[in-house]
Amino acid sequence: MAPESRHWINNEFVESDAKETITLHSPYDESVVGTVPVADEQVVDSAVAAARKAFETGPWPTFTAAQRAQCLLKFADLIQTKADEIAQIEAESIGQPVAFAKMIVGACVATYRYYAGWTDKVAGESYKEEDGTYRIVQYEPFGVCAGIAAWNATALYLGWKMAPALAAGNTFVFKSSEKAPFTPLIVAELYKEAGFPPGVVNFVSGGGSTGQLLSAHMDIDKISFTGSGITGRKVQDAAAKSNLKKVTLELGGKSPAVVFEDANIENAISQNSQMFLMNTSQVCAATSRVFVQKSIADKFIEALKGAFKGAEGAFQNPKEPTTMLGPLADKLQYDRVMSFIQSGKSESGAELLVGGDKIEGQKGFFVQPTIFLNPKEDAKIYREEIFGPVLNIKTFETEEEAIKLANDTAYGLASAVYTASVSRALRVASKIRAGTVGVNAVAFPSAITPFGGYKQSGYGRELGKAGIMAYLQEKTISINMAV
Amino acid sequence: MASFETQLFINNEYVDAKSGEFLTLYNPTDDTLVSDKIHSAGEADIDAAVAAAKAAFKGPWGKMGPTSRAKILFKFADLVRQKAEDLGKLESLAMGSAVSTQTLGSHACADLLTYYAGWADKLLGETSYPGEDGKYKISQREPIGVCSGIGAWNASYLLFGWKVAPALAAGNTFIYKPSEKSPLGLLALGPLIKEAGFPPGVINIVNGAGKTGALLASHMEIRQIGFTGSTATGRRIQEAAAKSNLKRVSLELGGKSPSIIFDDADLETAVTKSAQGVLVNTGQVCAMASRIFVQEGIADQFIGALKGALEGASASGAIGDPMNKNTMVGPVADKAQFDRVMSYIESGKKDGQLVTGGTRKGDKGNFIEPTIFKNTPSDAKIVREEVFGPVATVQTFKTEEEAIEMANDTIFGLSACVFTKNISRALRVTRQIEAGTVAVNDFFFPTVDTGFGGFKQSGYGREGGPEGINDYLQFKTIHIK
Numbered sequence: 001m002a003p004e005s006r007h008w009i010n011n012e013f014v015e016s017d018a019k020e021t022i023t024l025h026s027p028y029d030e031s032v033v034g035t036v037p038v039a040d041e042q043v044v045d046s047a048v049a050a051a052r053k054a055f056e057t058g059p060w061p062t063f064t065a066a067q068r069a070q071c072l073l074k075f076a077d078l079i080q081t082k083a084d085e086i087a088q089i090e091a092e093s094i095g096q097p098v099a100f101a102k103m104i105v106g107a108c109v110a111t112y113r114y115y116a117g118w119t120d121k122v123a124g125e126s127y128k129e130e131d132g133t134y135r136i137v138q139y140e141p142f143g144v145c146a147g148i149a150a151w152n153a154t155a156l157y158l159g160w161k162m163a164p165a166l167a168a169g170n171t172f173v174f175k176s177s178e179k180a181p182f183t184p185l186i187v188a189e190l191y192k193e194a195g196f197p198p199g200v201v202n203f204v205s206g207g208g209s210t211g212q213l214l215s216a217h218m219d220i221d222k223i224s225f226t227g228s229g230i231t232g233r234k235v236q237d238a239a240a241k242s243n244l245k246k247v248t249l250e251l252g253g254k255s256p257a258v259v260f261e262d263a264n265i266e267n268a269i270s271q272n273s274q275m276f277l278m279n280t281s282q283v284c285a286a287t288s289r290v291f292v293q294k295s296i297a298d299k300f301i302e303a304l305k306g307a308f309k310g311a312e313g314a315f316q317n318p319k320e321p322t323t324m325l326g327p328l329a330d331k332l333q334y335d336r337v338m339s340f341i342q343s344g345k346s347e348s349g350a351e352l353l354v355g356g357d358k359i360e361g362q363k364g365f366f367v368q369p370t371i372f373l374n375p376k377e378d379a380k381i382y383r384e385e386i387f388g389p390v391l392n393i394k395t396f397e398t399e400e401e402a403i404k405l406a407n408d409t410a411y412g413l414a415s416a417v418y419t420a421s422v423s424r425a426l427r428v429a430s431k432i433r434a435g436t437v438g439v440n441a442v443a444f445p446s447a448i449t450p451f452g453g454y455k456q457s458g459y460g461r462e463l464g465k466a467g468i469m470a471y472l473q474e475k476t477i478s479i480n481m482a483v
Numbered sequence: 484m485a486s487f488e489t490q491l492f493i494n495n496e497y498v499d500a501k502s503g504e505f506l507t508l509y510n511p512t513d514d515t516l517v518s519d520k521i522h523s524a525g526e527a528d529i530d531a532a533v534a535a536a537k538a539a540f541k542g543p544w545g546k547m548g549p550t551s552r553a554k555i556l557f558k559f560a561d562l563v564r565q566k567a568e569d570l571g572k573l574e575s576l577a578m579g580s581a582v583s584t585q586t587l588g589s590h591a592c593a594d595l596l597t598y599y600a601g602w603a604d605k606l607l608g609e610t611s612y613p614g615e616d617g618k619y620k621i622s623q624r625e626p627i628g629v630c631s632g633i634g635a636w637n638a639s640y641l642l643f644g645w646k647v648a649p650a651l652a653a654g655n656t657f658i659y660k661p662s663e664k665s666p667l668g669l670l671a672l673g674p675l676i677k678e679a680g681f682p683p684g685v686i687n688i689v690n691g692a693g694k695t696g697a698l699l700a701s702h703m704e705i706r707q708i709g710f711t712g713s714t715a716t717g718r719r720i721q722e723a724a725a726k727s728n729l730k731r732v733s734l735e736l737g738g739k740s741p742s743i744i745f746d747d748a749d750l751e752t753a754v755t756k757s758a759q760g761v762l763v764n765t766g767q768v769c770a771m772a773s774r775i776f777v778q779e780g781i782a783d784q785f786i787g788a789l790k791g792a793l794e795g796a797s798a799s800g801a802i803g804d805p806m807n808k809n810t811m812v813g814p815v816a817d818k819a820q821f822d823r824v825m826s827y828i829e830s831g832k833k834d835g836q837l838v839t840g841g842t843r844k845g846d847k848g849n850f851i852e853p854t855i856f857k858n859t860p861s862d863a864k865i866v867r868e869e870v871f872g873p874v875a876t877v878q879t880f881k882t883e884e885e886a887i888e889m890a891n892d893t894i895f896g897l898s899a900c901v902f903t904k905n906i907s908r909a910l911r912v913t914r915q916i917e918a919g920t921v922a923v924n925d926f927f928f929p930t931v932d933t934g935f936g937g938f939k940q941s942g943y944g945r946e947g948g949p950e951g952i953n954d955y956l957q958f959k960t961i962h963i964k
Binding site: 065110120123128129430448480 | 597
């Protein structure tokens with residue numbers, strides 16, 4: 001049975017005679033997964049209009065905070081029941097192992113529950129009267145918000161972008177990635193069942209053209225984008241040229257991992273292999289530049305090579321529940337990663353330690369876990385985000401050197417520090433220019449704390465208290481006490 | 484009437500009290516015996532509850548992550564919501580409050596559980612700007628350990644929710660003593676506590692009277708106690724806490740709250756809200772506006788209208804059998820309260836002028852007519868002391884300054900009402916009233932997201948809102964070199 005493919009507007013699936021469609025193929029066996037219509041101007045306008053009406057005159061603005069919380073909590077329970085179905089479609093669409101996809105659904109559930117708890121807790125401020133004026137600061141939702149998801153963890157973005165926006169009282173238009181459009185449509189009806197009135201949650205499918213329509217729309221108040229830096233710049237540009245809508249960008253990373261000589265080596269190995277390879281390293285926060293202190297470098301590198309070689313066997317059919325690693329998302333991604341590997345072999349000055357080719361004897365877009373040692377400072381593989389299982393390793397002598405190397409990147413999304421010393425961990429964590437730092441682990445984002453980047457990894461934060469404050473704006477009210 | 488539990492609830496089990504002592508309960512609607520076999524906790528029982536709560540704190544509950552705690556609290560809230568009316572009926576049976584009122588109370592408890600469940604994983608500490616003076620500083624907020632609560636009888640579920648919900652969200656475990664006048668409702672929570680998934684020992688419910696309360700207040704291993712009730716008992720709790728282990732104390736005590744009605748107030752609103760203030764829960768509300776101050780120009784009009792409103796309510800059948808869903812107001816809680824309120828009424832007749840009411844209502848059960856006095860001097864008993872019944876006094880004032888002075892002329896400071904259409908007057912007067920809660924153009928009703936508590940001898944500490952969780956947390960400062 002073909003997966004649901006219609007856009008979702010005003011709590012209904014809508015037929016659209018789309019001039020353009022997108023057909024998805026499995027990156028494992030190239031079978032057809034399904035086809036979605038591309039949302040054109042008419043569809044986008046319709047979705048935005050529905051969201052605007054819901055925000056201005058629908059029952060939604062009259063919902064109490066407690067009522068909004070109940071909708072979010074109910075949705076959290078409901079999406080859990082669709083975990084298997086979502087996992088299947090993600091395995092088919094982008095080759096994501098079902099076990100991993102289910103974990104992502106769990107993270108989505110946790111995010112909805114977390115933000116349900118915030119609805120009645122964003123307090124404003126009041127101040128003692130000064131110069132005859134009583135002042136109040138209150139926080140109010142923006143109105144119609146839009147979200148553009150990356151393809152690597154769609155259910156996660158349903159949580160990260162929409163849960164806080166809805167908790168704050170906004171309405172939403174969500175565009176999935178053209179590489180993974182089905183999950184939102186699987187859960188669309190659950191929003192209705194959870195009690196969200198028509199127009200509060202809308203889903204449109206499409207690629208760059210649809211994203212452009214959203215970014216440039218005159219009646220969208222805020223847009224949150226997760227994806228590449230190139231597209232992120234286009235979003236910001238369109239926002240500025242249209243109505244100066246607020247923008248949050250979660251872009252790529254080329255995150256460093258620094259392994260000091262007093263680190264627990266076993267842990268550092270497993271974090272930099274198993275955790276690095278998670279989702280076939282198609283993770284914006286992947287620590288793809290590893291810096292290891294000279295005194296333990298040989299031992300560490302040998303062991304990491306072994307771990308990478310051993311990991312090859314973990315790449316299997318993503319639909320199998322025991323599969324840990326799947327293929328790359330599609331041919332485009334495969335060609336891209338292979339091209340980086342080629343560059344690594346031919347022009348980076350690095351030594352190829354392990355991997356470097358597709359995985360033999362496996363159908364689908366599988367690439368070997370690959371390590372390059374000592375690429376040149378300006379090598380493509382060292383500077384640019386690969387979004388695949390390719391790791392750079394360099395060595396360092398001193399802590400100062402390590403910090404310098406770690407920060408020598410245009411990005412600043414994630415990082416990791418491996419050491420047994422508490423003071424070193426905190427000291428180095430404070431000097432790395434990145435929005436998230438893991439100490440002795442690759443830090444998996446938690447609903448409780450903010451996630452986002454420094455420098456060209458973007459701006460704005462998702463999750464944590466910051467995540468809901470990002471969907472609210474301050475209003476100061478000054479009351480003349482003399483009248 | 485459905486059956487009810489009578490034992491103690493300790494470690495997720497109903498158990499007999501080792502004390503061999505029992506409470507006796509009468510139905511105030513008709514003075515019939517409800518039970519004389521309600522187990523009353525003695526020293527060994529409290530020790531057992533403390534041991535259970537301690538083990539749970541050091542064990543599964545203490546080790547549980549905040550998000551998992553939140554999940555259990557959310558579930559508990561839903562279960563209480565589902566059973567709201569049944570739980571409300573048990574209160575009506577014990578202390579006569581209308582089942583409609585007490586069902587609202589159960590819902591308020593559920594809403595508090597939902598509200599505080601949402602706080603569990605959001606209790607942030609702070610960290611300092613990195614690198615300063617060679618130290619990395621973290622301040623953490625941590626639970627205290629075994630906490631306890633003593634509830635009054637007028638709104639058992641609300642008071643339970645105010646104490647237990649934030650305590651558990653913060654990671655503490657709890658021993659709760661309902662009032663001996665209303666022991667049945669909270670005791671019925673046992674099966675819901677288990678179904679929600681609380682490990683044994685997290686919530687323990689121990690019935691008893693003053694002696695049991697004293698055991699909690701003086702226990703060496705209970706780290707905190709929250710008390711709602713009379714100022715006299717509150718003092719004894721604080722003393723016992725100081726004499727034992729200096730456990731932390733929060734007190735929600737009495738009130739003699741003022742209502743100030745300016746001549747630019749919407750008179751209809753002022754009358755309606757003032758009447759409601761006298762009637763709701765038969766005036767057995769700590770925040771009740773029982774001293775009404777009305778500006779001279781509209782005083783006669785106001786008093787006449789208030790009299791009409793109250794007499795109308797009394798004649799309309801709003802006051803009657805609390806078990807009837809349409810009843811708004813029941814009897815007072817028991818014979819002792821009846822005698823107490825009637826005694827105040829007699830003093831009011833001596834010191835002031837009766838406007839309406841002043842007698843028992845009917846000839847069966849502990850019902851009292853809503854009663855208003857005027858021309859009561861400021862030093863009269865009826866103006867100074869908390870009556871805790873459907874009785875209010877009305878005095879007049881000329882100027883705003885006079886009104887504020889009269890309003891503040893009390894040892895209490897729990898609540899206040901201000902009726903005016905002028906926003907800057909409302910904000911200005913509100914600022915000057917010495918009370919922890921103020922309603923403008925309304926009578927005060929607590930919400931889950933704002934703190935409730937008193938100034939002066941109405942107590943200290945706040946329940947509800949983000950402040951409400953502070954009493955259940957302690958700060959730890961960490962400096963890492």
